[in-house]
Amino acid sequence: MVVTPVFPKTQSEAIDQAEKILGSKLPEDYRKFLETYNGGFISPDKLEINPKHGKTTVDILYGIMDSSSNYDHLDLVKNYNNKKHHIPAGIVAIGNDPGGNYICIALTDDKYGQVYFYDHEEPNKDPQGNLTWDNLYLVANTFTGFLDKLH
Structure with a gap:
């Protein structure tokens, strides 16, 4: 894996502050990625989502500014x-593809650390508007697993 940095390095304190705003600790593997690279362009960047959605390109992974x-x-x-x-x-959206869809990470107890593809063209509200x-599709059980799936 090659990450082309785009953003300035971040400090642990900035990640701690982000976690407070997000209301949860980030998964350790994703936190380590932010500490090392703070997001950026990643190669390889092709991601197989599922048979229905096929593949996408990970355009960029977000950083903490x-x-x-x-x-x-x-x-x-x-x-x-x-x-x-x-x-x-x-x-939490952690990146996007060129079509405006998001790569997301779950911070809920039952799905903590799982990485999802968010299809912005599909509805995601119930009849009451909740x-x-x-429109979220599991792509990996961990951030490391997500990185391993890129080709």
């Missing part, structure tokens, strides 16, 4: 705050 960053749209925490009305609680997981 400071307030002076020019990369607000690629900031993990800012994305979380901007998307929390579209993505179910306990799910967010559902109907």
